[in-house]
Amino acid sequence: MVVGMLMMLLVVACGDNNNGGNELNNNGANDVETNEDNGAEEEVEIDEEAAGDAEFTIRAGIGLNSEHPQYKGLEKFKELVEEETDGAIYVETYHSGQLGDDRSMMEALQLGSQEVTVPSTAPIANFINEFSIFDFPFLFPNSEVADEVLDGEVGQKFLDMLDDQNLKGLAYWENGFRDLTNSEQEVASVEDFEGLTIRTMENDLHLDAFRAMGANPTPMAFTELFTALQQGTVDGQENPFATIYLEGFYEVQDYVSDTHHIYSPFVFMMSKPFYDSLPEDYQTVVDEAALEAGEYQRELNREANDQYLENLIEEGMTFTEITDEAREEMREAIEPVLEEYAQQIDQDLVDEVYQAIEDAE
Numbered sequence: 538m539v540v541g542m543l544m545m546l547l548v549v550a551c552g553d554n555n556n557g558g559n560e561l562n563n564n565g566a567n568d569v570e571t572n573e574d575n576g577a578e579e580e581v582e583i584d585e586e587a588a589g590d591a592e593f594t595i596r597a598g599i600g601l602n603s604e605h606p607q608y609k610g611l612e613k614f615k616e617l618v619e620e621e622t623d624g625a626i627y628v629e630t631y632h633s634g635q636l637g638d639d640r641s642m643m644e645a646l647q648l649g650s651q652e653v654t655v656p657s658t659a660p661i662a663n664f665i666n667e668f669s670i671f672d673f674p675f676l677f678p679n680s681e682v683a684d685e686v687l688d689g690e691v692g693q694k695f696l697d698m699l700d701d702q703n704l705k706g707l708a709y710w711e712n713g714f715r716d717l718t719n720s721e722q723e724v725a726s727v728e729d730f731e732g733l734t735i736r737t738m739e740n741d742l743h744l745d746a747f748r749a750m751g752a753n754p755t756p757m758a759f760t761e762l763f764t765a766l767q768q769g770t771v772d773g774q775e776n777p778f779a780t781i782y783l784e785g786f787y788e789v790q791d792y793v794s795d796t797h798h799i800y801s802p803f804v805f806m807m808s809k810p811f812y813d814s815l816p817e818d819y820q821t822v823v824d825e826a827a828l829e830a831g832e833y834q835r836e837l838n839r840e841a842n843d844q845y846l847e848n849l850i851e852e853g854m855t856f857t858e859i860t861d862e863a864r865e866e867m868r869e870a871i872e873p874v875l876e877e878y879a880q881q882i883d884q885d886l887v888d889e890v891y892q893a894i895e896d897a898e
């Protein structure tokens with residue numbers, strides 16, 4: 538038994554599963570194909586003994602790498618769930634797109650070949666149009682207001698929409714305020730966006746918002762982004778400082794501006810068939826673990842974000858501060874796009890979100 542417990546095999550994930558009553562969801566829990574394309578061929582530690590004793594296995598995959606607070610949050614979720622169920626649920630954690638990009642991992646949850654992922658809200662809009670509201674530029678004024686709205690009634694209303702997509706939304710984590718980087722020039726105002734080829738997430742609102750500012754946006758999965766920047770396929774991208782630094786974008790980008798143009802939430806979600814197959818007490822465990830791990834992840838994300846900007850400057854990036862006036866120019870350029878999307882999506886729902894933000898301020 539002791540020897541077995543110490544048998545922490547370093548394997549590329551493969552092997553048989555052992556889940557009772559979850560064949561559909563957990564066939565070959567350990568033999569998931571990892572995504573070799575993006576170089577994320579890091580070996581995955583599978584505790585064969587613990588996996589063997591578990592009633593249920595959760596395959597949890599994300600797109601960012603193992604240094605990012607998103608992965609630290611996933612490890613906290615693993616720790617809480619395995620502790621609270623005394624090992625009856627075993628959690629395998631994958632990062633760096635090893636199981637695919639945000640969209641393909643959400644599809645895997647719908648199909649039951651993966652149990653947890655934590656995408657940004659933007660790609661969710663491809664499944665549920667209303668989620669685009671969370672990607673309205675300049676929607677949330679700060680993270681405190683974002684927490685209050687997302688963790689309240691309005692946030693829950695959006696999580697409940699996931700049910701019809703065979704997905705179970707359990708909590709909001711934090712991606713953060715998105716900032717622009719590029720390899721061409723300093724960007725200090727809307728004029729400077731002119732002609733820049735910017736990678737955006739796969740979300741029509743992002744595309745239209747960047748077009749309205751004069752840029753030439755192109756949608757792309759996060760797993761392809763570093764290579765696209767390295768090869769010059771795109772001039773720039775936009776992500777929070779933590780991602781820009783921890784994913785090494787400073788190696789392939791020269792300029793960074795604190796545009797802070799969108800507060801991007803993550804959504805911790807589970808395959809609904811898998812969630813429904815859990816006994817009620819285990820459902821409560823994963824509910825509470827997703828929320829507690831989310832609090833922990835948000836804190837980590839915020840603690841170091843200012844430090845990450847300093848790190849980027851130390852790594853040689855040219856930082857351009859965006860003035861309030863310049864940010865207002867961006868907002869004005871994008872306004873017509875938001876008015877159109879509000880009509881397209883559901884004006885009453887958009888108004889409800891803005892009201893909740895006003896109440897939280």
Ligand code: TK8
Nearest residue numbers: 600601639656657738759
């Ligand atoms: C990682 C993505 C990333 C997002 C993006 O899977 O695609 O730029 O900001 O965090 O979800």
